[in-house]
Amino acid sequence: xxxxxxxxxxxxxxxxxxxxxxxxxxxxxxxxxxxxxxxxxxxxxxxxxxxxxxxxxxxxxxxxxxxxxxxxxxxxxxxxxxxxxxxxxxxxxxxxxxxxxxxxxxxxxxxxxxxxxxxxxxxxxxxxxxxxxxxxxxxxxxxxxxxxxxxxxxxxxxxxxxxxxxxxxxxxxxxxxxxxxxxxxxxxxxxxxxxxxxxxxxxxxxxxxxxxxxxxxxxxxxxxxxxxxxxxxxxxxxxxxxxxxxxxxxxxxxxxxxxxxxxxxxxxxxxxxxxxxxxxxxxxxxxxxxxxxxxxxxxxxxxxxxxxxxxxxxxxxxxxxxxxxxxxxxxxxxxxxxxxxxxxxxxxxxxxxxxxxxxxxxxxxxxxxxxxxxxxxxxxxxxxxxxxxxxxxxxxxxxxxxxxxxxxxxxxxxxxxxxxxxxxxxxxxxxxxxxxxxxxxxxxxxxxxxxxxxxxxxxxxxxxxxxxxxxxxxxxxxxxxxxxxxxxxxxxxxxxxxxxxxxxxxxxxxxxxxxxxxxxxxxxxxxxxxxxxxxxxxxxxxxxxxxxxxxxxxxxxxxxxxxxxxxxxxxxxxxxxxxxxxxxxxxxxxxxxxxxxxxxxxxxxxxxxxxxxx
Amino acid sequence: xxxxxxxxxxxxxxxxxxxxxxxxxxxxxxxxxxxxxxxxxxxxxxxxxxxxxxxxxxxxxxxxxxxxxxxxxxxxxxxxxxxxxxxxxxxxxxxxxxxxxxxxxxxxxxxxxxxxxxxxxxxxxxxxxxxxxxxxxxxxxxxxxxxxxxxxxxxxxxxxxxxxxxxxxxxxxxxxxxxxxxxxxxxxxxxxxxxxxxxxxxxxxxxxxxxxxxxxxxxxxxxxxxxxxxxxxxxxxxxxxxxxxxxxxxxxxxxxxxxxxxxxxxxxxxxxxxxxxxxxxxxxxxxxxxxxxxxxxxxxxxxxxxxxxxxxxxxxxxxxxxxxxxxxxxxxxxxxxxxxxxxxxxxxxxxxxxxxxxxxxxx
Numbered sequence: 005x006x007x008x009x010x011x012x013x014x015x016x017x018x019x020x021x022x023x024x025x026x027x028x029x030x031x032x033x034x035x036x037x038x039x040x041x042x043x044x045x046x047x048x049x050x051x052x053x054x055x056x057x058x059x060x061x062x063x064x065x066x067x068x069x070x071x072x073x074x075x076x077x078x079x080x081x082x083x084x085x086x087x088x089x090x091x092x093x094x095x096x097x098x099x100x101x102x103x104x105x106x107x108x109x110x111x112x113x114x115x116x117x118x119x120x121x122x123x124x125x126x127x128x129x130x131x132x133x134x135x136x137x138x139x140x141x142x143x144x145x146x147x148x149x150x151x152x153x154x155x156x157x158x159x160x161x162x163x164x165x166x167x168x169x170x171x172x173x174x175x176x177x178x179x180x181x182x183x184x185x186x187x188x189x190x191x192x193x194x195x196x197x198x199x200x201x202x203x204x205x206x207x208x209x210x211x212x213x214x215x216x217x218x219x220x221x222x223x224x225x226x227x228x229x230x231x232x233x234x235x236x237x238x239x240x241x242x243x244x245x246x247x248x249x250x251x252x253x254x255x256x257x258x259x260x261x262x263x264x265x266x267x268x269x270x271x272x273x274x275x276x277x278x279x280x281x282x283x284x285x286x287x288x289x290x291x292x293x294x295x296x297x298x299x300x301x302x303x304x305x306x307x308x309x310x311x312x313x314x315x316x317x318x319x320x321x322x323x324x325x326x327x328x329x330x331x332x333x334x335x336x337x338x339x340x341x342x343x344x345x346x347x348x349x350x351x352x353x354x355x356x357x358x359x360x361x362x363x364x365x366x367x368x369x370x371x372x373x374x375x376x377x378x379x380x381x382x383x384x385x386x387x388x389x390x391x392x393x394x395x396x397x398x399x400x401x402x403x404x405x406x407x408x409x410x411x412x413x414x415x416x417x418x419x420x421x422x423x424x425x426x427x428x429x430x431x432x433x434x435x436x437x438x439x440x441x442x443x444x445x446x447x448x449x450x451x452x453x454x455x456x457x458x459x460x461x462x463x464x465x466x467x468x469x470x471x472x473x474x475x476x477x478x479x480x481x482x483x484x485x486x487x488x489x490x491x492x493x494x495x496x497x498x499x500x501x502x503x504x505x506x507x508x509x510x511x512x513x514x515x516x517x518x519x520x521x522x523x524x525x526x527x528x529x530x531x532x533x534x535x536x537x538x539x540x541x542x543x544x545x546x547x548x549x550x551x552x553x554x555x556x557x558x559x560x561x562x563x564x565x566x567x568x569x570x571x572x573x574x575x576x577x578x579x580x581x582x583x584x585x586x587x588x589x590x591x592x593x594x595x596x597x598x599x600x601x602x603x604x605x606x607x608x609x610x611x612x613x614x615x616x617x618x
Numbered sequence: 619x620x621x622x623x624x625x626x627x628x629x630x631x632x633x634x635x636x637x638x639x640x641x642x643x644x645x646x647x648x649x650x651x652x653x654x655x656x657x658x659x660x661x662x663x664x665x666x667x668x669x670x671x672x673x674x675x676x677x678x679x680x681x682x683x684x685x686x687x688x689x690x691x692x693x694x695x696x697x698x699x700x701x702x703x704x705x706x707x708x709x710x711x712x713x714x715x716x717x718x719x720x721x722x723x724x725x726x727x728x729x730x731x732x733x734x735x736x737x738x739x740x741x742x743x744x745x746x747x748x749x750x751x752x753x754x755x756x757x758x759x760x761x762x763x764x765x766x767x768x769x770x771x772x773x774x775x776x777x778x779x780x781x782x783x784x785x786x787x788x789x790x791x792x793x794x795x796x797x798x799x800x801x802x803x804x805x806x807x808x809x810x811x812x813x814x815x816x817x818x819x820x821x822x823x824x825x826x827x828x829x830x831x832x833x834x835x836x837x838x839x840x841x842x843x844x845x846x847x848x849x850x851x852x853x854x855x856x857x858x859x860x861x862x863x864x865x866x867x868x869x870x871x872x873x874x875x876x877x878x879x880x881x882x883x884x885x886x887x888x889x890x891x892x893x894x895x896x897x898x899x900x901x902x903x904x905x906x907x908x909x910x911x912x913x914x915x916x917x918x919x920x921x922x923x924x925x926x927x928x929x930x931x932x933x934x935x936x937x938x939x940x941x942x943x944x945x946x947x948x949x950x951x952x953x954x955x956x957x958x959x960x961x962x963x964x965x966x967x968x969x970x971x972x973x974x975x976x977x978x979x980x981x
Binding site for chain 2: 009011013014015017018021022025026028029032033035036037039040041043044046047048050051052054055215216217218219223
């Protein structure tokens with residue numbers, strides 16, 4: 005090549021290129037400075053959001069135990085199928101592997117959520133599905149199985165209304181103080197004890213911070229705070245008695261309440277028909293839910309505290325108390341029953357067509373003579389009856405520790421003016437005197453009434469809660485009630501109490517409540533028949549021939565033993581007809597089981613003592 | 619072969635630069651592959667580096683005039699190979715850019731870059747006067763255009779674009795009159811919409827859209843750009859440490875051992891590492907420019923500048939891509955990215971540059 009070439013033009017252009025390259029490198033250095041120094045915190049955060057996942061580990065709820073330490077609510081292991089990240093192919097494969105069920109959402113809905121974080125595709129999947137998915141882990145990026153404790157009620161429908169059930173926390177509940185500490189997707193108590201003592205039962209969720217790769221697979225654990233179990237709650241319920249009560253109802257609707265007369269502890273709180281609360285803690289689908297809600301027998305309604313019924317003749321105890329205290333009659337005052345009474349231009353019929361003849365107040369209670377009480381109704385002002393009814397706690401919530409208890413109703417002229425804008429008619433007082441008219445009570449109120457009569461005035465606030473137990477502590481039997489002072493005292497004269505008690509004793513001995521009689525223990529009780537189709541005539545004889553849904557409700561309330569009572573019971577059988585026939589036998593079953601258990605315990609203790617002496 | 623004076627003139631500085639850059643590349647390749655399914659990948663890269671160094675020395679020993687004398691033969695051979703590939707090439711990774719050899723595969727496109735540089739250098743060195751005439755621009759453009767079109771048909775638009783850039787820079791160095799430049803620029807501007815409508819495939823357009831607005835489809839085409847920027851930014855000033863970058867180790871970063879090797883460096887070694895490596899590349903580039911300035915003849919200047927434009931363009935584009943400044947395109951980072959053909963072409967190129975430098979003195 006020519007060694008004399010003029011290279012000046014090329015060299016000057018090279019100088020320009022040199023400048024251009026310097027500028028290019030300069031711009032790039034500035035750009036990296038901007039990304040790595042100025043904006044670094046932002047990208048650091050984005051990088052962390054990429055690979056660090058904070059996962060919540062559900063805390064097992066505390067146990068619920070009955071008074072004997074029997075487990076009513078526990079937790080079983082369960083597995084949720086989760087999806088995280090944008091993995092439409094995985095979702096498609098999952099649909100082929102697992103039946104997602106009728107509540108499954110569209111692919112788009114799942115993916116939209118999964119892009120934001122871990123999303124439940126299906127709850128509580130069976131173990132075969134778990135195994136199938138685990139085996140295909142590598143083909144299913146983004147999918148994983150989450151272990152969660154799930155509420156389980158070993159007794160199924162027994163005491164379902166007491167325990168209540170759990171359910172996924174709602175958006176609304178997330179903001180409420182009552183549920184503070186609960187997180188999205190958590191299961192919280194939605195009814196019953198589960199709800200009332202949710203704060204104790206709930207526990208605290210654990211936290212896991214894990215590193216994931218771009219496929220969502222967990223690489224390592226950064227930090228782990230283990231979940232804390234909830235505290236256990238021991239209830240006063242006796243599941244054996246509860247089961248006996250529920251079984252006794254067979255397919256009848258109704259309520260049974262048994263209280264410890266010395267403490268107000270609730271031994272039985274049965275509502276029939278029942279339902280299986282386990283359905284709520286699993287993946288409950290809309291169909292099952294609607295079936296329960298629409299069921300015409302209302303299995304979800306908690307009848308002992310929510311069912312409002314006319315007390316029928318059981319109310320005569322209140323009227324008798326009022327009449328005795330007002331000295332309108334004495335326990336020995338005789339009145340004549342011819343089968344009907346004519347008052348205020350109307351004829352009021354006794355349930356015994358032929359009449360009871362002449363009888364005193366105690367026998368009028370025993371025989372449940374309407375004529376006697378019609379006449380008392382004509383002598384007592386309604387305000388007085390209402391006052392005594394309220395003293396016994398009727399027409400107001402008992403304060404039992406379950407949600408949604410109702411008041412019932414003790415009518416008086418003021419109420420009638422307010423509710424119906426009508427004056428009170430004297431004839432209505434006559435109806436109220438036999439527990440008809442507008443009086444409405446709950447079975448819980450009536451059980452407490454029986455307890456109050458039996459104990460000559462002790463009125464307790466019924467309660468289910470006995471004590472809480474720290475997580476992991478094994479429960480012990482709580483067989484003997486703690487004797488505590490009553491919430492309040494109903495102050496009647498001893499004579500009055502004796503008359504009422506005698507009337508109830510006789511009712512079981514030779515009156516209407518004979519079917520509640522026990523061999524070894526003396527029971528006192530009172531039956532009642534609550535009219536549904538009130539027509540001014542109590543047509544007990546006709547009742548059995550009516551279609552079932554028009555038949556009268558049957559009541560029994562009572563306590564035992566007659567002296568120093570321990571247990572008071574109220575049973576209501578919907579459309580059961582006469583109280584003596586339908587309700588008293590159920591109460592009898594409960595009484596009998598209670599005293600048999602007591603006897604067994606006594607024998608057991610004796611045996612242990614003998615062993616110790618040897 | 620070389621006399622004593624020439625041995626002293628061998629540019630050991632630039633060779634050191636190449637070795638250091640390649641070694642850093644090896645560290646990064648090891649970092650992102652050691653825990654994966656191909657933990658031995660770095661060993662293959664070492665082998666290529668050694669072969670590359672041998673080629674570099676071979677190319678260095680033969681006087682570049684002797685090599686350029688055979689530029690037409692090389693050009694025709696490479697063009698024939700490219701044509702063969704377009705017609706009969708087997709498909710590999712959706713393209714026909716790979717040539718199956720007995721011992722492995724090779725991308726003739728990489729060889730084409732060298733061939734075109736030598737061919738154009740020879741052509742421009744023969745031009746009389748300070749500027750190219752229009753006919754000369756068209757002629758050289760045609761010779762550059764043939765391999766560009768053949769490579770674009772593979773389709774390997776990255777390599778095609780690189781050769782295009784090499785042609786434009788070499789022509790500009792050879793001198794293009796302002797009027798002609800304007801016509802050329804106008805021609806290109808008119809060509810872009812045509813290319814957009816008829817040449818570019820959907821996925822390629824997607825990449826451009828994604829670059830203009832990465833948030834448009836963060837899981838799709840914009841994903842790589844976003845993840846790369848995050849990796850760079852998360853590295854911060856001093857980096858997360860070797861083997862400790864989360865974006866790269868947890869596979870959020872795409873192709874971390876090839877096109878995005880620099881993003882891994884940025885994450886694990888931070889701005890300190892970035893600045894050091896950029897200074898290294900900058901020094902290498904300036905050293906090449908210096909070699910061009912000192913070359914003893916036009917041919918030498920054109921050869922050095924041709925190789926340099928190829929090297930600088932690929933480097934700058936790759937860094938700008940990692941920094942999220944330009945659309946994602948499959949450019950490896952010379953010296954550091956994993957890849958045999960690119961490494962060999964780069965080493966041959968530097969062999970030519972050193973070759974010109976040690977023969978800068980007129981005998």
